[in-house]
Amino acid sequence: MSEINYERHKKGRYSDPSPYPEVKVLGPNLNYAEILMDDYAGVVSEFTAISQYLYHYFSFKQIDKELGELLENVAITEMLHMEILADTIKKLGGNPVIRGSNSALHDNFWSGKYIYYGTNLCKQLKADIDAEYKAIAAYQKHIYYIGDFHVQAILQRIILDEKVHISLFSQALQKFCGCQYPSLK
Template sequence: MSDIDYEIHKRPSYSDPSPYPEVKVVEPNLYYAQLLMDDYAGVVSEFTAISQYLYHYFLTKKVDEKLGKLFENVSINEMLHMEILSDIIVKLGGDPQIRGSFSTNNRFWNGKFIYYGDDICEQLKADIEAEYAAIEEYRKHIRLINDRYIQAILKRIILDEKVHIKLFNKALLEHCGCTYRDID
């Protein structure tokens, strides 16, 4: 069993109810660690999502408490993903600095990766796009990483990202009267 209980960090209404698999790897692999650095703190990454959703939270929390709570809790769930990824990167022999790999040319994370937006409707649409982009990156890495433990963890993280799409679409319907690329 993993030495960290990730379940205590879950936000029940903001993540999939299924448990996270044990965080372990078949063997150290620096190439896999490099791939995961992009999910960790690259252009499309957990760190970008956390920062973007926190920015949206800071803008909305006093205007709409429920919407602020959504952004806050989804960002906390993304922090859990980032923690899990950092643990995998270390187990693979990597160093989880706040940088990407291929998407950033190994440069450190940059605030330009965030979509700041002009209004809540555009922000929510961008947040949905960010979740879809993250899912695509995870699926690509599942195909490239031949480690059943890492694949299971990435598949589990995708389940949370799908919940976030549903939640953001619900907020978009409530605040803007539409949905955008709703997940099945």
């Protein structure tokens, strides 16, 4: 089986320019796979981000073409993250179904209620920034819990893209709403 070229899916200014590490693991580890399920399709996850950003894109593209393109392309970058996580989960011996790790015991799969829909552009952009900060915090926590340096490198690289998204969303918030997102301390 040939390796997937993740670089070809990068979306220019919508992701960090550094390369993605090769998806590999020290060995099968179902515990690590379950931890990654939350990043993959939990409440704060790539699947939630993709769904939320696409919903916002459907509204934003009517308001401003560039703003619509921002949400569309960030969603595409998040799709790449989801693919990388799915491949990592599989290499760890897991099954990347659309659910978080906490859902496994309760057969409770991903839900559209995880999305912040909203109808106010400024509140939607703030929710998008907040989602990126929450994703970074979750990735950092999972880096701490996962003792596989290959998986840690993958998560650290994804964080770089999430920081780019915060910057881009913050610029849009300033441009369209005339305000800044309060920094999280």
